[in-house]
Amino acid sequence: MVGHLKYLLLFFATLLCVHSCKVDGKGKDQIVKVEPEFTIDLFEKLAGGKTLTFTIKSIDLQDCLNYGIDASSGHSTSFIRLVINDIVEPENCDPGPAFASTEVDVTPLPNGNYDFQVVLKDAIFSEGKLNVGPEKYQVDMNTTNGFYYVHKELMRIQDQQIWGYVGYEDKDQGKPYADQFLADLASICSDAELQNGYYGYFNVDGHELGLIPAPAFTNFQEFAFQLDVDTETLKDLLNQYRNSAAGDYLTISVNTWKGESL
Template sequence: MFARLLSNAEKLTSRFCIILRYLSLLSVVLLWHACQTDKTEAPILDTTVAKEYELDLWESLDNSVRTFQIRASTIKSEDCLNYNIENAVNRFGSNFEINLGKPLIPITCERGFGPAKSNLDLGILTNGTYNLTIKLGQIVPSTGRLVVNNGSYYFYMPAPIGFKINQNILYRIPDNTIWGYIDYELTASPIVEQFLVDLNKISQDAGLSKGYYGYFNILDNESIELQKVVTDRPIRPILRRFQANDKDLENVLKSYRDRYGKSILIHLRNTLGKEF
């Protein structure tokens, strides 16, 4: 009898120990879960965020200095033409951090509809590789690289969030290049052809490959697509290599402008920022 009672007691003790072990394990799991839910959730990398901005690569050629810019604009149009975009550019050695904020309402509205814009100036960049981080408010930052050499700027950012990049490569316009266009009346077509003959006598073919050069594009068929041409008349693009004296070009231009007036308007500039 005593042996049976002792055996039953041992069984009860064993079961009780097992129950205690399970309860201890359950307490640990519940405590771990409680700690996890108290933590702030990490931001989620979501590349499906709607695109609000578009970025263009640009090399500014003003005042004989070449500086690199990223030109930002909103995809949505605003109700004034002079909206800017809140922004900040910070540099730490070869690392850049760019912050894009909201469009800023202008004090005085230039009537019309167009995107908000800002030019983000990264300065004079020597050849090398730079790390770029672009932030849009609270959205997870986008990271990439900018590779600079004598012939181009190459921008690599595999997963931009909240914006799109219109070009990954900006080709640099070589020194001693002139470009522009002739804006003319249809009746002045023979004059345009003669001007181009005279221009070719003092300049050479630019010899540039197809691609995006900022101020213009060279297309597959070697035609030239210029940026920011506003006219309702026909135009003839010009792209030449000019190594002669500026005075030679100015004399040719003056003779046509004096003789033909507004029937043929010639717009030319060079890589030093000079407009002829």
């Protein structure tokens, strides 16, 4: 009798485990916690119209520089789905350690709230919301099984915003030219009035600008402005400095809300 009772207890415990670990293909009642295999970040491409992009990377380093990830997206009027299938091994390995990566673009979205689903390997479903607003994108997930977000909020670049840096190696010679260029640039611009946050191309923290990636110069000054003139006037100013003595000491990089690098 005792042995029979043990078998009954084992049977019911097994049923309970199977029920608790079930992964519902419709994403309902999923309580399994899967260890993260991927990271997801938000980015907005600017050239040719603003496009939300999911940047997906493996958490583990791969042994080739050119590993990819098979992923895709789809959406309807009020629903967006991001599907991550698997890491893709390259046909010809470019040796070296790197994270597998890919970018998945989403067709330009009208402002609004969307139901959002992340599907991992056609088996693990995570549900949430994606808010698309004029100033930012924001993701709010109920679960994050098999992945985690690098940023859940992406501030959006506004029309007429420009940003960049002035870099120089010789501080004594370069800094006076850099200061003068920034003063001339400010004269055709106004304050960008950036809120704190992650913008994809840079971060703003305590009203301090940090470009992504940071400029590769010993000395540099970063900037962000709201351009008050047309881009041709801006290009004229850049050419004036690049074709003068200042050009021997300065490297000037300017990016625009249209996705241009000037």
